[in-house]
Amino acid sequence: MSDQKEDLNSDQDDDFQPQTKMRRIGSKKVTTSTSQLDSRFAEKTSTDKVQEYSKGTVCKNTTACNSWAMQTFEAWRSNRNKDAPQEEQVPTDILSTKDSQLLQEWLICFLLEARKTNGDKYPPKTLVQLVCGLQRVLRAQHRSDSFNFFDKADHRFEGLRNALDKVCRELRQEGLGTIRKGSSVFTAKEEDSLWKKGVIALDTPVKLLRAVFFYNGINFALRGGAEHRSLKWSRVTRCSQTTDGLSKVCYIYVEHGSKNHSGGLRDLRHSNKKVTRYANEEAGDSCHVKILDLYLSKLPAGFSREAFY
Incomplete structure (x- = not known):
């Protein structure tokens, strides 16, 4: 009897097939092996890759603009604090403050005082790009009180929007930003x-x-x-x-x-x-x-x- 069981087991090993599952597609039944189900998926995703993809896709130009905005702001802050009394200095952590009123006041100062490396004024569009770059930096900090400088429903920064509008109007009257660059037609x-x-x-x-x-x-x-x-x-x-x-x-x-x-x-x-x-x-x-x-x-x-x- 034991010999018969051994023979049955050996026959079962020789004829063994991977476990299969039945699934219905429409009115037909399709048999799929578990090995086929496993092979259709990609390899396990690493934690680093999950974190990389969770950040989404950021345009290289946008990243460069954010870096340029931060460098310009820090250069302005450093220059302004050189000979200023302690009470008139821009706080080093101003972009991390939760005091929206204080942040707005210093951003308006930045708009009025920011200049190119040669001392010329920035055109209106460039000032807007600077503010947008700083806003993206704030958002990247994953702050729970995320700011939106351009949201008209956010009254915390109404003064900043008014200041930006007034500065842009004055620069236009001075002739800055009136000529838009564009690709010329190849004749x-x-x-x-x-x-x-x-x-x-x-x-x-x-x-x-x-x-x-x-x-x-x-x-x-x-x-x-x-x-x-x-x-x-x-x-x-x-x-x-x-x-x-x-x-x-x-x-x-x-x-x-x-x-x-x-x-x-x-x-x-x-x-x-x-x-x-x-x-x-x-x-x-x-x-x-x-x-x-x-x-x-x-x-x-x-x-x-x-x-x-």
């Missing part, structure tokens, strides 16, 4: 000049790369170097489409993220930018499709689609 004449001077062309690798960079920026509406660096071949598709009753070769670019739409929670309902560029024989060498075709043909076999340049 067809300037584009033609690049070809004539040989800055961009199709006969050398360097000039071809310049042409690709130039027309990608214009036709794919790429903003700045960051979007060029993040450009990938996996986002660009070459195909044929019918337009105006004719089948034309084209490149379709689908944006995965940009300066204003990084793909966070607020962008879930946002449609990604999609640009289609069709072949244009009349454009000659400046045809974007022709330039990309030539560039693509020169890339080494098995090149990575995770990089464009």
Whole structure:
């Protein structure tokens, strides 16, 4: 009898299968092994990674702006306290105080006295950026009495908002901040000049790369170097489409993220930018499709689609 049990146990070991579970999908039953259930999850997340992700995504420019605002404020505080009596000095812990009235008074002094390193006044927009940077620093301290300097419902800082408004109006009257900087339009004449001077062309690798960079920026509406660096071949598709009753070769670019739409929670309902560029024989060498075709043909076999340049 014991021999029979041993034989049964040995047979069971040989034919042993991982434990399975039944789950219903619609009207069908699906059998899934526990090993498959385990393998679909990622590895355990470390505590450091949890803390990193809990901070969210902060733009590098925002971090730099916060640091610049703090450095400017501390430089002003240090300079103001040099020869001032004790009772007139800015407290070293002023940004940590819970006295909103005291904080408001010193921030107004900062607005009125802050200057560039050359002694010139800051334009209105820069003063607003300074206040915004200081506010973000306060919020990063996870204070229970978080301040919002620009909330009209927060009457604690009504005086700060009034002071900022008055200073900005006076600076405007002085002509500061009246001219807004913006990107100038690249004209067809300037584009033609690049070809004539040989800055961009199709006969050398360097000039071809310049042409690709130039027309990608214009036709794919790429903003700045960051979007060029993040450009990938996996986002660009070459195909044929019918337009105006004719089948034309084209490149379709689908944006995965940009300066204003990084793909966070607020962008879930946002449609990604999609640009289609069709072949244009009349454009000659400046045809974007022709330039990309030539560039693509020169890339080494098995090149990575995770990089464009």
